[in-house]
Amino acid sequence: MATNGKGETSAPRQWKTRLGSLLGDKISRGIDSFEGHIEQKRVGKLTDEVFAEMRLRRGVYGQRYDNGQRHDGLNTRELVFPNPDLTKGPGTQWDAPGMVRIKNPFGAMTADQMDVLAEVGEEYADSILHVTTRQDIQLHFVHLEETPDLMRRLGAVGITTHEACGNAVRNVTACHLSGVCPTQTFDVTPYAAAVSDFLLGHPDAQEFGRKVKPAFSGCADRPCGLVKMHDMGGIARVREVDGKEQRGFEFYVGGGLGAVPHQAKLFDEFLPEEELLATCQAISRVFARLGEKDVRSRARLKFLVAKLGIEEFRRLVLEDRAGLPEDPRWTAYLDDVHKGHDGPLWQIEKGNGFTPDPELEKWLGANVASQRQPGYKVVMVYLPLGDITSDQMRGLADVARRFTGDSVRMTVEQNMALRWVRESDLPALQEALADLGLADPRAETVSDITACPGTDTCKLGISSSRGLARVLMDRFNERGEELDEVIRGLRIKISGCFNSCGQHHMADIGFWGVSRKRNGYNVPHFQVVLGGQWTENAGSYGLAIVAVPARNIPTATDRIAQHYVDERQRDESFQAFVTRVGKASLRTLLEDLVEVPAYEEDRSFYANWGDPREFTLGDMGIGECAGQVVSPVEFGLQASEREIFEAQDRLDQGDSSGASDIAYRAMLIAARTLAREKEVGLSEDPDDVVSAFKTHLFDPGLFNDPYAGGKFGNYFLRAHREGSNGFEATPERARKRIEEAQLFIEAAHSYHGRTAERLAV
C-alpha cells in the first residue's frame, strides 16, 4: 500500500493497470514479457549476453560510463551505484542510466503521440527528445526498471520501441515530403508503413547476424530518402502496362555506412508494388540463412551481397520468393495506397496570401517550401543537433493541431516538417513557433549540422561530435547575413568515430573522430572527409584527406569553405569543385593545421570541444616518455598516412590498380612500424612484416580493437593475401581497400596509444 502526505493509504498506482485496455493483448504481452525478463536477470536466471540482446530488441541501449567508470579529468573514478554486483549486459552496470530508442516509421507523429513523447521525455529522461538521422527518437539517462512503463505509455498511443535496436529490421525511413513533394513519382508512405508493419516481429526476420535498415524515397534525385546507403530500399517508379499505370520500385540492396561504406546494388529496376513485401520477406530469409553470424564486423547484409555478388544474391532471393506460401498481407494494403496518409485541416479559401515583413521573409526563404498541392506549404522546424525539449514538443503538438491536420514528420536531417500548412496561416504559424523558440530560420543550411551523440553519451565515441558541431554552428550564426550564400548551402556532418552514425561520408564537408598520440598525450582529432554526395539518394561517398586536431577544425572548415567561394567556377557544386581542384591541393590548404603545440603552450588542444577534461584515458602526467621528440612509431604512422593520401590521389586520377597497391603499402608501413618495436632489425620484406605482425601483435590479440576485435588487423592480412593472388583492382575495390587501410592505420594509432598509456602507468 502507498501512503500520501496525509498518511492516507491507497493501492499503488500502476501504468500497467491504468493503460492495459489501450494497449491490446499482443503489445501488452510483449512488454509484460520484457518486464519478466528484467526480473529474471535481476535474480540471475539470464546471462548477460542473452539479456543484452533481449533489451536491445526492445530498444533499450547502454550509454557511456555504464561500465561504472569515468575519467573526471584527473582520475578514473568508480561510479558507485546501489547494486554494484548487478549487471544488465557484459560489463554493464544495472543501475547505470541508458538510452531508449523509439521507432517512428517514416518519422511520422500525431499530436497525441507528441504529447506522450513529451511526457515520457521529462519523466524518465532529461526532458530532451533527440531526433536521429533515421527518424527515430532517443531518450537518454533512462533507468532500466522504468522502461516497461515507458513502453506501455508509448504503446497506448501506437508507438513502439520493439526492434528499434538489436539484430532486427530497424525503423523504416522515408522521405519526409512523401505525399506532398512536387517532384515525387508517388507517395511512398503507405509502402513504408506496410513494410514496417509486415516485418515487425516477423518470424523470418528474427535470425539475423546484424541489423537491417530499410528506406524509401519518392524520387531519384533528391536526398530525403537516402536509399543507396541502406540495407534495402526502393525509389518510386511507374510504368505503363497495357495502357494502365503500374506502380513499383527501383529496388536496392546491400548499402550501408559504418566503418567501410558500401553503395547499395540495384536489385530490380522495377519491383512491382504487389511484390514488395514478398521480396522483403525473401531478402530477410536469405540474409538470415546465409548472412555471417559469428564475425559481427562482417555480418551486415552489405557483406553478404558483396560476397555473393548481386546476381547470385538476386537469384537466391527470387528462388526463395518462388517457394514462399502466399500471404494475403502482401497485397491487402494496396487497396488503400491511393488514399493518402494525411491531408489538410483547412481548405484553401479566397485570399490565401499575405504580405511578409523582412523577418518573416527570412524564415519563409529558409524554412518553408511549396507542396505539390497548390496553396499548401511544408514548414521545416529547425532543431539544433536534433534536440527538442518536452515543453517544446508539447507546444509543437498544439501547433500541429491548430495548423496542419495533425501531420508532422521527422527528417533525416534531424528536423521536423509540418505539412499541409495553409499559405495564409504562415505568419501566425511563424509567431506560434517563435513563442516556442522554434522559428530559427536555419533549416537545411550550413548551420543545420548533423552530429551523432559522440562522446556525449555514446560508448564508442572518440571525439566530441556535438561539441564540435556547437562551435561550428555558433561561428556560422555569428556571421549572420555576412555569410556567403554559397557557404550557407553546404552540408556538414560529424561522427564521433568511424562508425558513421553522423553520416559524415555523405556531406560536402564531413568529419569523423580519431585520436592521435602527440607529444606524449592523446589528442582528439577529426578526419576531414570531402566531396560526399547528399543528393541522388546519397549518390556517392567522400574520402578522408587528413586528420586535423579537433581544436583546429573550425579554422579548417573556414578555409575549405572560403577556398570554395574564391575558386569555384560558375554554378560549380562543392563535390565537383573538390574533384576538380583535387584532394592534394585541399590537403595543402590544411597542412599547417595538422601541427599540435606543446602541452605547456596550449592545453586546449588536449581536450575535446565543450569538455574541459584532459583527453586521456588515464592520468598520464609528463614523464620522460612524454618528451617533446616525435617517436619513431609516430613517424612511421604518419608516413603510412601520407601513403593513404597518395592512394586517394591515384584513385581520383582513375588509377585503381596503383591506388590499391599504395593502400596496401600504407598498411605495410604501419604494420612494420609497430612490429619493429618487438623485432629490432625487421626487414622490409612484406612476408617478413606480415609474419612479425601476426606473431607479435595480431595472434596474441594485442592489436585487437576493444570493440571491433581483430577486424582491422584482418584487413591488412587479407590485403596481403590478395596481393599475391592476382587482386583485380576495380575502382570500387580500390576505394574499399583505401577505406580499410585507413581503418587499419587508425587501429595502429589506437594500439600505440594503449601501449604508451600502459608504459606511463
Place this chain on the structure above:
Amino acid sequence: MSMQAAAEFEGRVVSEPQRVGVKIFVEDQQSFDRSRMIELFHRWIQEDRLSGTLIDVHDYTHVPRGPGVLLVAHQWHLRTDEAGGRIGLEYELKRSWSGTWAERLQAAIVGVLEAAAALEQDTAGENPVRFATREMAFRFTDRLAVPATDAAFDEVTGELGEILADLYDGVPIEFERVGHARGPLTLHMGVTGEGEWSLEELIGGARSAAG
C-alpha cells in the same frame, strides 16, 4: 490531448511521487554565463561537491529554452534551466528516494538550495551568480502520482505550504499554477510578506523542517 494526463485522475490524491523538481531563479538573467557552468559542473564531479553518485555533464546550451547545462547524478538531475524563458537552477529528484513524499519534497528543496549556494560560492569572484530567494518553482513530472489537476494542486500546495513555512518563518507565501495545460503539474511560489532570506538561512530552515 494526451489521454495519459487527462482528467481521469481528477479528484484522486497525490500518491508517492518519486520525481520532484525545484527551481530557484538567477537574479541577474542578462549576465548569466551558461558556458561557464560546464567547467564548474565538471569540477564539482572531481570534488564530490554535491551528495549522490555524480555521473556526467551534458551541454544543451544549443537548445532554446532548454535544460542549459545538465549535471547528471544517479539520484537527481541538476540543470541551469531556461524553461519559460527564465534562467534558474533546477534540481530534480529522479529516483531511489525512500520516506514520505513530504520528506522527498524537503530533500529536493535542500538539494536545490545547496547547489545554488555552491554556485554562488564558486562564482563569487568575477561575474558572481546570485539567486532570488523569495520565489521558487516546483514541477511534478510523476504523472501517475501527481496528476496535473486542481485537486492535486490543492493537495501539493497544502503540503508545500507547511514545509515552506519553516523556511520563510511563517511569512505569507502564494502559489500559482503555471505552465502548459497538458504539462506536468507546475507551480510558482512567491513570498508575499516582508522579509529577506539568504540561501544559508533557507537551507537551515529546510533542514530543520526535514528534521
